[in-house]
Amino acid sequence: MGKLTPEERRRVFLAQERTRQIMLARMSVAPPADIDHGGGGRRRVQQVLRAALIFALFTGGLAFYEFVEFHPPASLAEALLLRP
Numbered sequence: 001m002g003k004l005t006p007e008e009r010r011r012v013f014l015a016q017e018r019t020r021q022i023m024l025a026r027m028s029v030a031p032p033a034d035i036d037h038g039g040g041g042r043r044r045v046q047q048v049l050r051a052a053l054i055f056a057l058f059t060g061g062l063a064f065y066e067f068v069e070f071h072p073p074a075s076l077a078e079a080l081l082l083r084p
Helices: 006-029 039-067 076-080
Strands: none
16 A cells, blocks of 8 residues: 555656646746834834733732742651641
């Protein structure tokens, strides 16, 4: 299974060749597109969003730290024993 006869291989090759020729013809006819990616303004927006995310994570961490109590164990034995 998966083996092609010589005639089928030739038809596949000719179909691929036709597709290549069509693509090359389209590329040679169409002028190159002048795409503006908005580098300056977009970078500034990304920097502001990044700073806002860092600020939000920092304030969220501080709020979580204020509301959650953490009592570290005094010794290794206390850490390994189950608390009732």
